[in-house]
Amino acid sequence: xxxxPECGLVISYSYLWRNEHGAGKIEGQKNRPCGIILVVENDDxxxxxxxAPLTHTPPQNLSVALEIPAKVKQHLGLDGERSxxxxxxxxxFLWPGYDLRPIPGTAxxxxxxxxxxxxxxxxxxKIIELRRQGLSIVSRD
Numbered sequence: 854x855x856x857x858p859e860c861g862l863v864i865s866y867s868y869l870w871r872n873e874h875g876a877g878k879i880e881g882q883k884n885r886p887c888g889i890i891l892v893v894e895n896d897d898x899x900x901x902x903x904x905a906p907l908t909h910t911p912p913q914n915l916s917v918a919l920e921i922p923a924k925v926k927q928h929l930g931l932d933g934e935r936s937x938x939x940x941x942x943x944x945x946f947l948w949p950g951y952d953l954r955p956i957p958g959t960a961x962x963x964x965x966x967x968x969x970x971x972x973x974x975x976x977x978x979k980i981i982e983l984r985r986q987g988l989s990i991v992s993r994d
Contacts, residue, residue: 856964858902858948861973862889863929863965867952868906871942874991884954886931886965888938888973890980892948900948903990905976909934917941917983919976929965940979941986946993 856862867881887904894900912918918937926936946952955961968976 854961854963855949855953858889858892858900859967860889860892861968861970863887863907863968864889864904864963865954865956865965866904866944867954868904869944869952869991869993870906871991881952886929887944888968888976890943890976891945901945902948902950903943903945905938905940905943905980907931907936907938909936911935912937912939919972919979922972925969925972928969931965938976940976941983943990944993945990950993952993 856864863886865884866887867884868887869878869881873882886907888907889902890905891903892900907921918939921931921936921938923933926933944952949963953963955963956965967973
C-alpha cells in the first residue's frame with residue numbers, strides 16, 4: 854500500500870547518485886532508505902517529491918550530512934550500523950514514480966515511518982544553509 858508523501862517520511866527508493874547520473878546511468882544501483890524533504894503539489898494535483906539518501910558510507914565532507922541517531926534507526930526498523938543522511942545530493946520525481954520500492958520482507962510496504970520532528974528540523978535547517986552553496990538535484994522523471 855502506497856503512503857501519502859509527507860516531509861520526514863522515510864521511503865524505500867532506488868536512489869540515483871549525482872555521480873552515477875553524471876556517468877550516464879539512469880537507474881540507481883541499490884534500493885535504500887531515503888527521507889522525503891520536500892513535497893510540492895502541482896496545479897494538476899500531482900505531487901513532486903524531493904528525497905535525500907541515507908547511507909552507511911561515512912561522508913567525505915561531514916558538513917553536508919547528518920548522522921542518524923541509533924535510536925531513530927531502531928524506531929524506523931533499520932539496521933544497527935551507523936548511517937548518515939546526505940544533504941547536498943537529491944532526487945526529485947512525480948509521486949509515486951518508477952523507483953519507489955517495497956521494503957524487503959514486508960507485504961508491499963514502501964515506508965519505514967517518520968523521522969522525529971526535531972531531527973527533520975535539523976535536516977531542513979542544514980539544507981537551507983547548504984542551498985546558498987548550490988545543491989544537486991537529479992530529476993528522475
